[in-house]
Amino acid sequence: MKIAVASGKGGTGKTLVAANLAEVVSRTLDTTLVDCDVEEPNLHLFFGGPATSAEVCVPVPVFDLEVCDRCGKCAGFCRYGAITVLQDRILFFSDLCHSCGGCMLICPKGAIREEPVRIGQINISHPSSLLTLVSGILDEGQPHATPVIRSAKEHSMSSCLVIFDAAPGTACPVVETVEGCDACILVTESTPFGLHDLRLAAEVADCLGVPAGVVINRSDGRDRKTTEFCTTHELPVMMTIPFDRKIASVQNRGELISRRSPEWQGRFSGLFEQCRDLAGVRR
Ligand code: SF4
Numbered sequence: 001m002k003i004a005v006a007s008g009k010g011g012t013g014k015t016l017v018a019a020n021l022a023e024v025v026s027r028t029l030d031t032t033l034v035d036c037d038v039e040e041p042n043l044h045l046f047f048g049g050p051a052t053s054a055e056v057c058v059p060v061p062v063f064d065l066e067v068c069d070r071c072g073k074c075a076g077f078c079r080y081g082a083i084t085v086l087q088d089r090i091l092f093f094s095d096l097c098h099s100c101g102g103c104m105l106i107c108p109k110g111a112i113r114e115e116p117v118r119i120g121q122i123n124i125s126h127p128s129s130l131l132t133l134v135s136g137i138l139d140e141g142q143p144h145a146t147p148v149i150r151s152a153k154e155h156s157m158s159s160c161l162v163i164f165d166a167a168p169g170t171a172c173p174v175v176e177t178v179e180g181c182d183a184c185i186l187v188t189e190s191t192p193f194g195l196h197d198l199r200l201a202a203e204v205a206d207c208l209g210v211p212a213g214v215v216i217n218r219s220d221g222r223d224r225k226t227t228e229f230c231t232t233h234e235l236p237v238m239m240t241i242p243f244d245r246k247i248a249s250v251q252n253r254g255e256l257i258s259r260r261s262p263e264w265q266g267r268f269s270g271l272f273e274q275c276r277d278l279a280g281v282r283r
Pocket residue numbers: 063067068069070071072073074075085106107108109110111112
């Protein structure tokens with residue numbers, strides 16, 4: 001089963017939910033936790049242990065100007081505007097290239113070949129006997145996060161239970177992460193901004209056909225508008241985490257509330273059971 005943990009905006013407590021859920025379920029089930037927030041991965045802060053690394057590379061075109069006759073077909077084909085053909089040279093804008101390989105296929109002269117270029121890496125560690133942590137890390141300055149997320153997802157394929165911690169927002173990295181999952185936990189706060197972003201995140205899950213439920217974090221008890229929204233859109237509220245300085249202070253020390261408190265351990269077990277219900281998994 002694959003569970004995505006997402007939120008329409010940053011700072012809602014998405015990582016808190018993903019880390020505690022993985023901590024609790026990995027006590028009895030073989031679990032892989034995948035950090036898909038590749039521009040700012042931080043799950044490794046909660047799970048120690050040595051890691052092995054693998055590079056993530058993407059193919060980019062290289063032009064042979066001796067063979068090229070400047071026909072301009074490659075530039076005309078590239079919908080991302082990554083190629084400009086001039087009389088005496090070709091300008092290639094690597095930040096715009098999406099590594100689709102189309103220019104190489106369309107070149108009538110065979111003047112384009114591909115070369116791999118590193119854009120990030122995957123770190124893999126085993127914090128406990130049943131838990132594997134896969135962290136995607138995008139190199140600084142690299143514009144495209146999705147190939148790193150795709151690679152991180154591929155490294156988790158052998159596990160029977162995978163929990164993906166998505167990037168905040170609703171852009172391509174989130175779509176790449178949530179797509180193909182069996183259930184999606186949407187983490188929100190009961191503020192006007194939180195509700196606005198929950199609406200967008202719920203739309204993404206809906207468009208991808210992934211059943212979703214909601215966790216309300218930092219609740220001050222005034223969650224009526226959020227719960228009304230959830231009722232209207234048939235999104236079950238699976239858990240409410242109160243606004244509590246003790247929880248924040250445990251988190252800030254790199255600890256997990258489910259490690260320290262049997263009550264929270266039970267509550268995250270309950271969250272997992274609800275994810276199974278969402279995904280239609282029989283117990
Ligand atoms: S399609 Fe090939 S031959 Fe034509 S401009 Fe591009 S690289 Fe040169």
